Amino acid sequence: MDRPPSDLLLRAKPRILETLLETAVRASAFLVILFLVLIFVFVGKEALPMLTSSDVHQEVTPWTMTRSLEDGGFVWQPVAEKPKYSLAPLVIGTLKVTLVALIIGIPLAILAAIFTSEFAPQQLREIVKPAIELLAGVPSVVIGFFALMVVATWLQDAFGFIFRLNAITAGIGLSLAVIPIVFTVAEDALSAVPQAFRDGSLALGANRWQTAWRVVLPAAMPGVFAACVLGFGRAIGETMIVLMASGNAAMMSWNPAESFRSFSATIAAELGEVVYGSAHYHVLFFIGAFLFVVTFLLNLAGHWYVSRLRARLEGKR
Amino acid sequence: MKRWIKFVGLGFTTLTGLASFLIVLMLAIILGNVAWHGWARLSWEFISGEPKVGMTEGGIFPAIFGTVALVLLMTLAVVPLGVAAAIYLHEYAGQDSKLVHLVRLALHNLAGVPAIVFGLFGLGFFIKFIGAGIDNALFAGQLAFGQPCILWAALTLAVLTLPTVVVATEEALRAVPRSYREVAYAAGATRWQVVRHIVLPQSVAGILTGTILAVSRGAGEVAPIMFTGAAYYLPYLPKKLNDQFMELGYHIYVMTTQSPDVEATKPILYATVLLLLVLTFALNFVAILVRSSIRRKLRAA
Numbered sequence: 001m002d003r004p005p006s007d008l009l010l011r012a013k014p015r016i017l018e019t020l021l022e023t024a025v026r027a028s029a030f031l032v033i034l035f036l037v038l039i040f041v042f043v044g045k046e047a048l049p050m051l052t053s054s055d056v057h058q059e060v061t062p063w064t065m066t067r068s069l070e071d072g073g074f075v076w077q078p079v080a081e082k083p084k085y086s087l088a089p090l091v092i093g094t095l096k097v098t099l100v101a102l103i104i105g106i107p108l109a110i111l112a113a114i115f116t117s118e119f120a121p122q123q124l125r126e127i128v129k130p131a132i133e134l135l136a137g138v139p140s141v142v143i144g145f146f147a148l149m150v151v152a153t154w155l156q157d158a159f160g161f162i163f164r165l166n167a168i169t170a171g172i173g174l175s176l177a178v179i180p181i182v183f184t185v186a187e188d189a190l191s192a193v194p195q196a197f198r199d200g201s202l203a204l205g206a207n208r209w210q211t212a213w214r215v216v217l218p219a220a221m222p223g224v225f226a227a228c229v230l231g232f233g234r235a236i237g238e239t240m241i242v243l244m245a246s247g248n249a250a251m252m253s254w255n256p257a258e259s260f261r262s263f264s265a266t267i268a269a270e271l272g273e274v275v276y277g278s279a280h281y282h283v284l285f286f287i288g289a290f291l292f293v294v295t296f297l298l299n300l301a302g303h304w305y306v307s308r309l310r311a312r313l314e315g316k317r
Numbered sequence: 318m319k320r321w322i323k324f325v326g327l328g329f330t331t332l333t334g335l336a337s338f339l340i341v342l343m344l345a346i347i348l349g350n351v352a353w354h355g356w357a358r359l360s361w362e363f364i365s366g367e368p369k370v371g372m373t374e375g376g377i378f379p380a381i382f383g384t385v386a387l388v389l390l391m392t393l394a395v396v397p398l399g400v401a402a403a404i405y406l407h408e409y410a411g412q413d414s415k416l417v418h419l420v421r422l423a424l425h426n427l428a429g430v431p432a433i434v435f436g437l438f439g440l441g442f443f444i445k446f447i448g449a450g451i452d453n454a455l456f457a458g459q460l461a462f463g464q465p466c467i468l469w470a471a472l473t474l475a476v477l478t479l480p481t482v483v484v485a486t487e488e489a490l491r492a493v494p495r496s497y498r499e500v501a502y503a504a505g506a507t508r509w510q511v512v513r514h515i516v517l518p519q520s521v522a523g524i525l526t527g528t529i530l531a532v533s534r535g536a537g538e539v540a541p542i543m544f545t546g547a548a549y550y551l552p553y554l555p556k557k558l559n560d561q562f563m564e565l566g567y568h569i570y571v572m573t574t575q576s577p578d579v580e581a582t583k584p585i586l587y588a589t590v591l592l593l594l595v596l597t598f599a600l601n602f603v604a605i606l607v608r609s610s611i612r613r614k615l616r617a618a
Binding site: 015017018021022024025026028029030031032033035036038039042043045046107108109111112114115116118119120124127128130131132133134135137138139140141142143144145146148149150176179183207208209210212213230233234236237238239240243244264267268271272276284285288291292295296298299300302303 | 329
């Protein structure tokens with residue numbers, strides 16, 4: 001950004017050290033891109049035999065994973081005499097918990113974002129914002145622990161669930177991981193709306209909530225939408241909370257009060273015991289590659305909406 | 318009509334306040350519950366002792382040691398790389414260059430990759446590719462680095478925390494007033510001299526914030542280290558780069574889910590959770606303080 005006004009200076013020849021250091025910092029920046037590519041390549045490399053290896057195909061192919069088994073059922077049972085790899089129970093489990101987490105997390109986070117950016121007096125804002133930053137700093141293993149040890153007991157006592165660990169328990173835990181990211185992105189978007197928008201609305205006689213609801217929120221909409229997309233990405237990738245509080249039973253049930261098993265938890269629970277290079281090993285990397293691609297696309301979409309918001313508020317569109 | 322509008326407005330405002338309150342309350346409940354059940358067991362013996370009687374007695378010193386060693390190694394890798402990348406983005410590159418756009422896009426996406434995918438990446442890249450490669454080249458195929466160990470776990474975490482460091486450093490660089498650089502250039506300083514003597518000393522606090530946030534994040538992540546080096550119980554501390562290690566978060570996970578006697582391990586478990594929370598919170602708290610002072614400076618500039 002701050003280039004020296006080189007025409008005005010009587011500069012010596014570029015020194016070797018100077019060039020070397022510039023190359024070094026440029027290489028570091030390049031490494032950031034390289035790492036993302038390496039993740040894709042090396043997770044993909046271990047997943048690829050799912051498509052190419054005939055040894056793996058004797059046990060499982062991407063095609064058989066999506067179809068029902070011979071007896072018509074959908075079962076995930078990779079460690080068995082005859083391993084069964086149906087993705088359907090995992091898809092249902094992942095979507096079930098993600099939905100619960102988003103239904104709880106997104107309204108709370110967006111309302112809180114509106115509160116801090118539009119209504120809260122300075123002192124309250126100074127409490128809410130750092131508190132949510134602290135919430136973002138709580139390790140997910142601690143949230144998982146809390147959901148399993150405390151929330152599960154409370155909910156079972158209150159509602160008499162048959163399954164102690166279920167999608168509601170895990171979803172509440174997961175919403176705690178989703179809230180900070182949705183809040184932060186939404187709050188940024190709302191705060192980016194120029195003060196003139198608010199002043200204009202208030203001057204026309206609208207009160208503060210009308211201004212917030214009908215002027216500021218619509219203006220910030222792409223950013224708020226980005227917040228939801230990024231929250232969704234966070235929810236389907238989160239591992240420890242779901243691993244600890246889901247019960248890990250791969251069941252074909254949409255009932256949120258029953259146990260389930262998600263994609264991420266499946267990888268975490270099974271990779272430790274798997275034989276290196278076996279079909280099961282490649283299946284787990286295949287699921288991982290799938291998770292990577294899905295979250296990657298969600299992140300791209302979220303990022304795109306944020307930049308659209310910026311362009312809109314700067315009047316470029 | 319007017320009263321109706323006022324009523325709805327009040328309801329809406331209250332609702333947003335209630336949502337904020339609920340979030341803060343959930344945080345408070347977690348902290349309160351963990352502190353309440355955990356603090357009784359927290360003692361010097363607990364922090365400095367070895368686990369005894371199948372994790373139901375004694376302390377968790379090896380897990381603390383493992384966590385600190387892991388995070389230190391991670392910091393050594395991620396801070397120089399992250400700071401250098403941020404310096405490139407803010408001090409060297411033209412803001413419209415293709416590379417800058419790509420790096421920023423990569424940072425955004427890297428920050429959103431699920432932690433478990435980093436675990437797979439660590440296993441596939443560091444252990445099975447780099448580690449096995451080192452073994453073949455230097456150890457005649459004997460198993461030395463081609464297995465889960467603290468070095469690979471730390472490097473996996475370094476990749477995971479890279480966006481945190483870059484973003485925080487860039488924010489600090491942005492807070493250094495433009496005029497400082499212009500004065501230095503006018504006095505004949507080269508690009509690197511400006512970075513080294515003007516920009517970096519001014520942004521130490523911001524780099525520190527990024528480092529602290531990365532450490533706090535790294536100390537709490539479990540999914541990436543499960544397959545890259547963490548062990549539930551080891552009778553020795555990690556001494557070499559290719560030793561396995563015990564870690565607080567992983568310890569909590571295994572104690573919570575695989576304990577044969579939940580009631581007997583509960584006091585120790587709660588104390589361990591409290592310790593991890595205190596550690597990450599203390600770090601976060603410092604980072605938030607430092608950052609808000611930087612932001613004030615940024616607004617003043």
